[in-house]
Amino acid sequence: MKTAFTEITNGKPTERAAIPHLPFPDFRREALAIVQGGGRVVHFFGYEESDAVKLMAVLRDDDRLLAAGCDAPEAYDALTRECEPFHMFEREIAEQFGIRPEGHPWLKMVRYHPNYRSAPDVFGNDYGEDIPGRYDYYAVDGEEIHEVAVGPVHAGVIEPGHFRFNCIGERVLHLEIHLGYQHRSVEPLLTGNDYRRWPIIVEGIAGDTAIGHGLCMAQAVEGLTDLEVDAGARISRTIALEFERIANHVGDLGALSGDVAFLPPANYCGRMRGDFLNMSLWMCGNRFGKGLVRPGGVRFPMTDEDRKVLTGRIDELQPQVAHVIGLLFGTSSVRARFDGCGAVSRSDAGHLGLVGPAGRACGLPYDARRVFPTENYRRLSIPENAEPTGDVYARAKIRGDEVLQSIDLIRSMLRNPVETAIIEEWPKDFAPGAVVATVNEAWRGEVSHCLITDDAGKVVRYKIKDPSFHNWNGLAMSLRDTGISDFPLNNKSYNLSYCGFDL
C-alpha cells in the first residue's frame, strides 16, 4: 500500500527528520487508511515539546512498521469513530495531554490522573479525590437487570481493578472493566532521565514480564547508542524470555484447571511453574529474571555448568509437563467447561486489536517473534499458532502448545556453548533527534517501547505499551452473553496485567 507514513525498523533509531510530520488531516486520513486496510496500532501517543503537544503513531502493516507524526489539535475528530483499534489510544492521549477526540464513542479515563500539562480535564474529574471509581458506569436499564460490582480489592492474592457486571439472571449482558488503581506514573518517572534507574523501573512495569519489558528498554538503548550485543547474550536473553513464557503459561493452565475443579493439574502446574521460575533464579539470582538483561547484553554468563544443570532439569520436566497438559485437555469434564466458553470472533478480535495468545486463539496468527524477530529469534523457527474458536479452550490450547514449543526452543539453544561478555555499564549518550520503537513477543503478546530524543540526545518521551493495553477489552467481550460464574475461568484464560496496563 502507498502511504505517507514511513517505514521504520524494529529496534533501529530513525532520524526524526526522516519521519513525516504531516498536517493533522493528512495524518488522520493516512493512519485510518493503514488500519482500515488491515494494519494494527502498535503505538499512538502524545508528547510535549516546547510547550506544544505532538502526536506520533507507529502502525504495523503485515511485516512493516510505519511511523508518522503531526501537531496535536486541542480537539479533533476521533479516529475511533471510524476505526475501533484506536479506541484505547485516543482515551490515553486525552488523559495524558487533555486533547479531546470529538465524537469518541466511549471517552472515559484510562488510569485516573491529572494530565501532564495542566490543561482542562477532558473527563471533568477532581483529582483531589483519590478514588478512580467515582464515575458513571455504563448501565443497562430494565426491570430485571441487576448489577454486580467487584473490586478493586479482590478475594485472592490478585492485583486491584473494578469489574462491573450488568446481568439478567446469570447472564452477563455487559462487563465494564475499570482499572488505574496500580498507576505509578512509570512513563514520566523514566523521562526523569535518571538512567541508572531505568533497568530497575522497567523490570517493575509488570514483574511477570520483567524480561519482555527489560528487553524492549535494552534494545531501545542499544539502538540509540549503536551498541552491539554478542551472540551469547542474545541467546541467554531469548532463553530468559522463553522461560518467562513457559512459567506464566504453565501457571495459568494450572489456575484454569483449578477453576473447573480439576485439582491434580492445578497442583502439578503450580509446582512446575515454580521449577521454571527457579531456572530463571539459577540464571540470574531472581525468579522473575530481574537483573539479567541490561543494555548491551546480560549480567550473567551461561557456563557449561549452567547449560548442564538447566538441560538436566528440562529433561526431567519436559515429560511431566507434556503429560499434565495431556491430562488437562484429555479430561472430558475440563473440555465441557472450556469448549465454547467466552468466545470472541475473529472479526471482533481484529476490531479490538487483540494480540498474543488472546489474538491467536481467535485466528489472528501474529507473533512478533516471527514477524519482527529480535535477539536470537531469527535463527529459530517459531511455529505459526492459531486456533479458530476464540474460546477458553482456544486460549488454553495455544498456551499449552506454546509451552511445549518453548521447551524445545530452549533445549536447542542450550546445546551450543557461546561465549558472552558480562555487561554492567552501558553508554548513556543517546543519538540526538531520534525515534526508536522496539517490539517483542512476551508471553501475553506484543510489548513495545517507543523513545524520542531531543537535539541534545535527552529522552523527551518514553512510551510503554504492555499487551494488556490491547487485551482487556477482549476479556470484556468474552463475558458478553456468558454466565457470570464463568468470569474467573475467562479471566484466567487471559490473565492480563493490571500494573502493565496502569503503568
Add this chain to the structure above:
Amino acid sequence: MLNTLRNRFEQGYRTSAYPKEPIELPARYRGRPVVNPDASGDDAVQCAEACPQAAIDAENRTVDMGRCVFCGYCERLSDGRFVSFTQDFELGTADRTHLITAGDLPDLADHSERHFRKLFGRSLQLRQVSAAGCNACEADLNVLATPFFDLARFGINFVASPRHADGIVVTGPISRNMKTALMETYDATPAPKVVIAVGACAISGGPFYGSPEVSEGLESLLPVDLFIPGCPPHPLTNLHALLTFFK
C-alpha cells in the same frame, strides 16, 4: 482415570522439609548483604552514588534492605570490596530501622509483639492487599500455597475477606489510586490485627520512589509489625518471616 493416576505417580511427593531441614538457594541468589567495615571510602562512595535505589549510606557503611532491590550492582562495582551478598534468605525484621544494616540482623524471633504468638500462633488468616507494585511480590506470596511450600500445613492461610482476617499483607508502593481501598480494607479487619509489608515497594516505594503517584512506604500510612524485604522477597523469605514471627 488411569491417566490421572499415572500423572499422580509421576509427580511424586514435593513438599519441602524447610524449616525442619535447611535449604540452599542457587549461587547467584542474592540474600543478606554484608558490608566490609574495612572498605575504602572511595569504594563506599562509588557504590552509594551508583546505587539505583539510593539504598547505600557511604558514611555509615550500611545498606537499606528496605530500599534495595538486590540487583547486586554494588557488589560487582566494588568487586565485593564494599559489599557482598550472602545466600541467607532469612531477612524479615520487626522494625524498619533494622533493615538498615551493615550485615547483622537481630533475631526476628525476639520481637517485642509476643502476644501475636499467643493469638495467632496456631491459626493465622491473612488478607492480601495489592497496591501498585509489579505483581511479582503477589506471585511469590501466591506460591506459598503450592505443594512445595504448602503454607496451610502451618495453619496460615490467605482469606477472601478482611472480616475473616487477623491481619493484612500489603505489597506495592501504595498508589494514590489504591490508598482509599487499602485503608478501608485495614479498617474492615477486626482488631487485634497485624500489618505486614512485603517487598521494597511496600517498605519504601521500591523502584517507583519519587513518583508523585505513590507513597513512601506503608509505614507512612499504617503501623507495620513485620517487614519482609526483597524485590520480590523469595518465597522462603516470606515463609521464614511468617513462621518466625508468629510461631
